[in-house]
Amino acid sequence: MSEVESYKLGAWAVWLYAGAGLAVAWPVYPLVIRWFRPWAERRGISFHQTHVTPVPRAGGVVLALLFFLAACSAHVWLPVHPDRIAENWGIVVTSLAMFGLGFWDDLRPLGARKKLLGQVVISLAACFLVGRIELFRIPFGQDVVSLGWWGIPLTVLWLVAFTNLINLIDGLDGLAGGLSLMLLALLAYVGWSTGAVFPTVEAAALAGGLVAFLRYNFPPARIYLGDGGAYFLGFLTGLLAMRLSHKGTVAAALVAPLFALALPIIDTSLAILRRGLKGLPLFRPDRQHIHHKLLGEGFNQRQTVLVLYGFSLVALLMAFGVFWAGERTAPLFLGVLVLLVILAASRLQFAREWFALGRFLGSTLEVRKAARYALALSQWFELEAERTRCPERMWEEFGFLLRKLGYTRVRLRSPAGREHVWTAPATPAVPVRRAVVRLPHQGGLELEFEAPESIPERIFDLQTELAAEAWAKALEKCGPVQPRPVARTTQPDPLHERSRATAAPRC
Incomplete structure (x- = not known):
């Protein structure tokens, strides 16, 4: 040029x-x-x-x-x-x-x-x-x-x-x-x-x-x-x-x-490393980005975006410094930026996982196998949803996926308080892990997962995200959630609203 x-x-x-x-x-x-x-x-x-x-x-x-x-x-x-x-x-x-x-x-x-x-x-x-x-x-x-x-x-x-x-x-x-x-x-x-x-x-x-x-x-x-x-x-x-x-x-x-x-x-590099170690496609979206983690820490959307603006503004000032002082000063500014990232990460609970890379590498093979198995089940469930197109039937089929992934109990709750509960047959009384995944785009549905503590935490977290995503994608195939009128005192169940709006004859 x-x-x-x-x-x-x-x-x-x-x-x-x-x-x-x-x-x-x-x-x-x-x-x-x-x-x-x-x-x-x-x-x-x-x-x-x-x-x-x-x-x-x-x-x-x-x-x-x-x-x-x-x-x-x-x-x-x-x-x-x-x-x-x-x-x-x-x-x-x-x-x-x-x-x-x-x-x-x-x-x-x-x-x-x-x-x-x-x-x-x-x-x-x-x-x-x-x-x-x-x-x-x-x-x-x-x-x-x-x-x-x-x-x-x-x-x-x-x-x-x-x-x-x-x-x-x-x-x-x-x-x-x-x-x-x-x-x-x-x-x-x-x-x-x-x-x-x-x-x-x-x-x-x-x-x-x-x-x-x-x-x-x-x-x-x-x-x-x-x-x-x-x-x-x-x-x-x-x-x-x-x-x-x-x-x-x-x-x-x-x-x-x-x-x-x-x-x-930084966010993209961590995403590629994270997905590669888990055996997931590198360009597959997930809920593990920095802004998702900050939202999980209790920040609202405005607070999260302002925090990330603040970090980016500091990085922008360093960019101006590189331009004013010349590219020879880039290593100096890079060192300062890395130090700021480490200090900021040490203040956040979720960032401590980044520094436990050695412990994660030890279980990489096990996590990758679990990811492939969960992805295969998720793809089957999404294909089954295309054939069924009925929320009640989909919930029954979802139970098969949950049983294969080792869950003992999963509860689906609507904002109105209605529940659909799946429980594994002959479930022993053992300590369990719990996780809640909220689906705001699905009318406020909430999935609560329970599984034995014998399932490693990293595998449990991975399977939970994939299972929740599979359910959300399957439910999307039944059409949009019916809007809730503001004047109503009781909220409809999005699951039943979908069933009435889009139920196929098989329902």
């Missing part, structure tokens, strides 16, 4: 584009929420989401439109370097293509392999339309190595990683949008400091658009980024970071965003 533009953009122009992005997006989001609400209700809510009612996953639509409008206006009214026009439109085309891939998945799920293949193809196109990482500076030294054709796979890996980082952290109202806002503010400053007109105005306009998005995304959210918005922001961030790096070298402009993305990088 060639050097950045030498034109200097006035600070007023940066603020003007940020304000314009805010002004354009603010009135459009209510319209998008209204247009896409029926589609969200048809799609329903997944087991791993934290909200109760269906929320449109179309926040990226406004951001993609704003991005295109900013690109057009920048080339008409601002002093964009003539040699950069082709690269600029390459950024526009590939970023919108990545948005289209994610939005397609929002409308009709594609599957992890197809999405990954699409990300790789679009990233390859960006290598030739925009540019690639060509040079690598050896840490703690002055030597710069030419990557040659190795720059292509490295660039693809860089862009695919950024594309998925924002998406993987997008599990809590306001979290992904707030982190993206911080990151774009950093890129806008870096672009303005280096005289890169196009990246600066794009980052500024999208930052303004994200402020408007957070107005409707902060807990309780009325709209989500969706895969389209998350893919778009992640991919564009990776591209702009490459564009702002001097001659494509892994320098301060390329390293600084990694510090700003410390939270999703």
